Amino acid sequence: MADIKSGVNLLFLREEExxxxxxxxxxxxxxxxxxxxxxxxxxxxxxxxxxxxxFVGRSPGITVxxxxxxxxxxxxxxxxxxxxxxxxGFIIQTPGLRDRRQRLLELxxxxxxxxxxxxxxxxxxxxxxxxxxxxxxxxxxxxxxLGLIDEKDRARFPQRLPARVPPRGRS
Amino acid sequence: MADIKSGVNLLFLREEExxxxxxxxxxxxxxxxxxxxxxxxxxxxxxxxxxxxxFVGRSPGITVxxxxxxxxxxxxxxxxxxxxxxxxGFIIQTPGLRDRRQRLLELxxxxxxxxxxxxxxxxxxxxxxxxxxxxxxxxxxxxxxLGLIDEKDRARFPQRLPARVPPRGRS
DNA sequence: GATTTTATGTCAGCCATATTGACTTATTTA
DNA sequence: TAAATAAGTCAATATGGCTGACATAAAATC
Numbered sequence: 001m002a003d004i005k006s007g008v009n010l011l012f013l014r015e016e017e018x019x020x021x022x023x024x025x026x027x028x029x030x031x032x033x034x035x036x037x038x039x040x041x042x043x044x045x046x047x048x049x050x051x052x053x054x055f056v057g058r059s060p061g062i063t064v065x066x067x068x069x070x071x072x073x074x075x076x077x078x079x080x081x082x083x084x085x086x087x088x089g090f091i092i093q094t095p096g097l098r099d100r101r102q103r104l105l106e107l108x109x110x111x112x113x114x115x116x117x118x119x120x121x122x123x124x125x126x127x128x129x130x131x132x133x134x135x136x137x138x139x140x141x142x143x144x145x146l147g148l149i150d151e152k153d154r155a156r157f158p159q160r161l162p163a164r165v166p167p168r169g170r171s
Numbered sequence: 172m173a174d175i176k177s178g179v180n181l182l183f184l185r186e187e188e189x190x191x192x193x194x195x196x197x198x199x200x201x202x203x204x205x206x207x208x209x210x211x212x213x214x215x216x217x218x219x220x221x222x223x224x225x226f227v228g229r230s231p232g233i234t235v236x237x238x239x240x241x242x243x244x245x246x247x248x249x250x251x252x253x254x255x256x257x258x259x260g261f262i263i264q265t266p267g268l269r270d271r272r273q274r275l276l277e278l279x280x281x282x283x284x285x286x287x288x289x290x291x292x293x294x295x296x297x298x299x300x301x302x303x304x305x306x307x308x309x310x311x312x313x314x315x316x317l318g319l320i321d322e323k324d325r326a327r328f329p330q331r332l333p334a335r336v337p338p339r340g341r342s
Numbered sequence: 343g344a345t346t347t348t349a350t351g352t353c354a355g356c357c358a359t360a361t362t363g364a365c366t367t368a369t370t371t372a
Numbered sequence: 373t374a375a376a377t378a379a380g381t382c383a384a385t386a387t388g389g390c391t392g393a394c395a396t397a398a399a400a401t402c
Contacts, residue, residue, distance in 0.1 A: 014298075019229065020328055021297040022203075022290070024316040026222075029200040030243060031321040032193075046358055051197075058190065064379060072201060077360055079380070101369045101378045119193070126192040127185075129318030133311065140304065140311020145195040147300030150202040157191050217387055235350060248389055250351065272349045272398045 025148075035121040043114070048081045050118050053107065056091055057115040061104045063096070090114060196319075206292040214285070219252045221289050224278065227262055228286040232275045234267070261285060 036050050043049075055070050056062060064082075068075055082105075085091045090111035096102030107115060130138050146154055207221050214220075226241050227233060235253075239246055253276075256262045261282035267273030278286060301309050317325055 017301075018294045018297050020313075021301070022225075022293055023229075024313070024320065024328065025200060025203055027321075027324050027327070028316050028319040029196060031324070032196055032319060048359060054193075058194075065377090073359085074361065075379070076362085076381085080359085083380090096378095099370070099378080101367095103379070122193055123189045125319060126189050129315050130188075130192070132318050133314040136307075137311030137314040140308030141315035142191075142195070143304040143308040144300050144312035145199050147303050148199040148203060148296060149195065150198070153198050153202070156198070157195065219388060236348095244388085245390065246350075247352085247391085251388085254351090267349095270349080270399070272396095274350070 032122060032125065035125075036118045039118055045084075046081075048077075049085060052078070052081055052085060053090065053111060053115045054119060056105045057107050057112065057119075060106045063102045063104060065102075067105060085111070203293060203296065206296075207289045210289055216255075217252075219248075220256060223249070223252055223256060224261065224282060224286045225290060227276045228278050228283065228290075231277045234273045234275060236273075238276060256282070 033047060037047060040046060040050055051071055052067070055067060059066070062070075064075070064078070068078055071078065082091070086093060089108055092106055092108055093103040094106070096104055133141070142157075146157060149157075204218060208218060211217060211221055222242060223238070226238055230237070233241075235246070235249070239249055242249065253262070257264060260279055263277055263279055264274040265277070267275055304312070313328070317328060320328075
């Protein structure tokens with residue numbers, strides 16, 4: 001009887017633990033995106049604009065194809081948002097040197113400023129959470145998060161020394 | 172010079188680490204919601220339906236107000252989704268006993284079955300990530316995630332022994 | 343007992359973001 | 373030269389949010 005009861009209890013705890021995991025992801029993502037949304041509204045932009053600005057800022061000179069793959073949306077969806085950002089001077093497109101079909105994307109100064117403004121609060125939120133949790137907890141956080149992410153995207157997260165493309169490779 | 176260089180390096184690592192944090196959240200959330208979406212499409216439902224089914228399943232007998240607060244949307248937004256789920260027999264509403272203005276929400280058998288089907292993959296994804304990362308990492312993950320979540324929502328995540336409302340309190 | 347507040351629901355319209363499908367243009371590759 | 377690729381566009385559609393205004397029933401308060 002004690003065995004059964006404890007077995008049930010373990011199952012319950014496990015179920016509860018997994019559900020909490022699901023919900024933590026939901027609430028964290030929600031709260032995490034809420035703050036930039038307020039700023040974006042001032043510009044008449046939405047969350048989609050933020051994502052584009054973020055990833056272009058992250059990888060200056062990124063191609064449209066790569067950006068599409070990163071965002072996981074269709075080019076038609078990207079089109080509106082991207083052309084808006086280009087028209088309003090937050091992003092510039094320059095033809096690729098090796099392949100002139102490509103249009104490499106970069107933030108303008110204005111774009112960099114907006115990216116900073118948008119991401120700053122998120123950066124602070126993460127920094128605070130990391131600081132309060134401690135280095136060991138951060139390692140655990142990374143480990144679990146990587147396990148949650150599809151295998152194909154894990155390569156985006158090198159443990160150390162990202163060996164990234166040098167900033168502003170062209171020009 | 173060594174000091175400056177190492178200071179810059181530290182800043183760079185910190186920046187890189189924070190950006191990876193932002194991105195892990197983005198990709199984890201995206202991959203996490205992708206699988207249920209496929210199933211939902213079979214029913215003509217969207218992600219919003221999933222969230223309603225999930226939280227009603229999580230707290231049987233929840234009031235509409237509480238559900239709204241949990242989801243963080245307006246009643247007009249909830250309305251479409253909820254009435255669809257009620258009409259199609261996934262959720263039943265029963266008047267509150269103490270306050271007959273309330274309409275307490277519960278999953279039907281059909282609703283429970285769908286909830287299981289939808290959440291099962293997510294549960295497995297979390298379970299796998301937890302298992303592979305280990306108990307210590309999971310503690311770190313929880314710590315950081317809680318730090319990312321707005322203070323007002325942290326009470327949803329008791330460390331142990333949730334002391335939840337007994338399932339099916341009424342009837 | 344009358345009035346106010348609360349819980350819920352509904353109608354209408356608007357906006358952002360995503361989708362699919364079809365087609366175009368320029369450039370590179372085979 | 374022909375085929376494949378990178379990027380863009382037009383059109384139609386779906387989903388999921390939003391605001392505002394109004395309605396009903398029940399509870400709480402004066």
